[in-house]
Amino acid sequence: MSSTPDEGRASDPLTPSLDQPAGSTGAMLERIFVAARPGAAFSTPVISGAYTVITASEVGAGGGFGAGRGSSPQCADHTPEQDAPANEGGGSGGGGGANTRPIAAIVIGPDGVTIRPIVDFTKIALAGITAWAAMLATFLRLRAKGR
Amino acid sequence: MTATNDRTGQPWLALRTQRGEAVTAGGFTVTPLSRSLLLRLPGGAYLWHRPTAVLVVRDGRTTRLPIHDTTRLAQCAIVGASLLLAGAIPILTSKIEERAS
Numbered sequence: 001m002s003s004t005p006d007e008g009r010a011s012d013p014l015t016p017s018l019d020q021p022a023g024s025t026g027a028m029l030e031r032i033f034v035a036a037r038p039g040a041a042f043s044t045p046v047i048s049g050a051y052t053v054i055t056a057s058e059v060g061a062g063g064g065f066g067a068g069r070g071s072s073p074q075c076a077d078h079t080p081e082q083d084a085p086a087n088e089g090g091g092s093g094g095g096g097g098a099n100t101r102p103i104a105a106i107v108i109g110p111d112g113v114t115i116r117p118i119v120d121f122t123k124i125a126l127a128g129i130t131a132w133a134a135m136l137a138t139f140l141r142l143r144a145k146g147r
Numbered sequence: 148m149t150a151t152n153d154r155t156g157q158p159w160l161a162l163r164t165q166r167g168e169a170v171t172a173g174g175f176t177v178t179p180l181s182r183s184l185l186l187r188l189p190g191g192a193y194l195w196h197r198p199t200a201v202l203v204v205r206d207g208r209t210t211r212l213p214i215h216d217t218t219r220l221a222q223c224a225i226v227g228a229s230l231l232l233a234g235a236i237p238i239l240t241s242k243i244e245e246r247a248s
Contacts, residue, residue, distance in 0.1 A: 033185065033194065041181040041198045042167050052172040056179065056198035056214050064191025096191075103216045106179070106201055108172045113203045117217040127222045131229030138233050142240050 035061045035098060042106075052108040055118075063096025161185040164199070176204040 034040065043055040069090035105116045167179035183196040203210045 033192070035194050035196055037165075039167065041183075041196050042179045045170050045172070047172070050173065052170065054170060054177070054179065058198070058216065059196040060194065062191065062193040064188075066190055094191075101218075103198065103218065104214045106177065106214075108170070108175050108177060110173060113175050113177055113201065113212060115201070115212050115214055117215060119221070120218040123218050124221045124225070127225045131225050135229055135232055135236070139236055139240075142237060 035059045040100075045108075050110050054106040054108075055102050056104045056106060057100045057102045059098070059100050061096070061098035063094065065092065065094030067092035158185070159187045161187075174205060178202040178204070 040059050041057055043057070046053045067090070070088070072087040101120065102118045104118055107114045107116055162182070162184050164180060164182050167181065169176050169178040171177075178201065179198060180200045180202065181196060181198045183194065186193040197216070198214045200211050200213045203212060
């Protein structure tokens with residue numbers, strides 16, 4: 001008897017089935033919580049010759065929902081005996097997102113195990129530009145005040 | 148560290164250190180370690196999960212190699228330096244004005 005990867009996935013209570021729609025908020029949140037497993041932060045090892053590389057990533061995920069219901073003030077005291085239709089309304093909505101950013105590569109080779117950082121220069125440059133612009137704005141405002 | 152919701156019994160805040168699956172290659176056994184922060188609120192949830200270190204075992208000797216987020220460190224350094232400078236600019240400007248007068 002052989003087992004397929006799908007069978008193994010279904011037996012894992014933490015792993016949601018991709019065929020099952022996230023019908024309820026609980027199911028949606030459970031999908032977010034899957035990212036809390038250690039496997040979400042570390043990739044599967046990639047083997048190339050004598051080297052094995054594992055990518056370590058930072059994972060951020062979040063989701064939220066809200067619902068509301070209300071009625072117009074004149075219908076708030078509406079009784080079933082009255083013929084006037086109730087002027088009520090309601091709605092709900094939700095959203096979520098996830099972000100994964102590689103931060104280091106774990107390289108296992110003949111020389112040993114090394115951690116090689118993965119630097120996102122775009123993010124650093126953006127932080128630098130924003131900081132420089134904020135400082136320039138502060139300086140110009142002070143200069144204008146001085147005059 | 149876990150804080151539990153009294154009504155539902157589920158943790159609303161959980162900070163965990165986890166061990167990933169060990170990988171054996173080239174005589175080394177590497178076990179990844181990560182830390183996750185889970186915040187569960189009535190209207191939603193937030194999760195932050197980051198790798199912290201790897202445990203390397205060779206010939207019975209265990210070594211811990213930390214994983215540093217270089218991008219985050221650089222961003223924090225830039226923001227910190229800019230905050231310091233933003234605080235220093237008014238002081239420097241007033242001193243220069245005092246000298247000029």
